[in-house]
Amino acid sequence: MSQPKLLDTPLYALLHKDDIRGFNQERPDNGVIDMRGGDFRGLDLRELNAAGIDFTDAYFRSADLRGLDLRECSLEGASLAHAQISGTYFSPELTADEILMSVNFGTRLRYRTK
Numbered sequence: 001m002s003q004p005k006l007l008d009t010p011l012y013a014l015l016h017k018d019d020i021r022g023f024n025q026e027r028p029d030n031g032v033i034d035m036r037g038g039d040f041r042g043l044d045l046r047e048l049n050a051a052g053i054d055f056t057d058a059y060f061r062s063a064d065l066r067g068l069d070l071r072e073c074s075l076e077g078a079s080l081a082h083a084q085i086s087g088t089y090f091s092p093e094l095t096a097d098e099i100l101m102s103v104n105f106g107t108r109l110r111y112r113t114k
Helices: 010-016 019-028 096-105
Strands: none
Touching: 010 019
């Protein structure tokens, strides 16, 4: 299992400084933003424009994700242990049970395959 890590990118640094507004202004308008394996533990990400961010294997323990639209993000393998998710819009490929298992027990998210 991959361990969460501090990423060495300017956009990631903005998030860790709680500068969500700065992140939203500096992010590219299109393309994928690579935040794979990032440690977002305890961060308040409520105003984040999350479209197109790759959060594969990311760690969101106790993060505040309330109201985020995560439909256009990759969350495969991410952990939401004890995160606040009220009003968060998840991809339809993630079942409610999968999300609750991750929030309650820290399991890694797995997308439903057909």
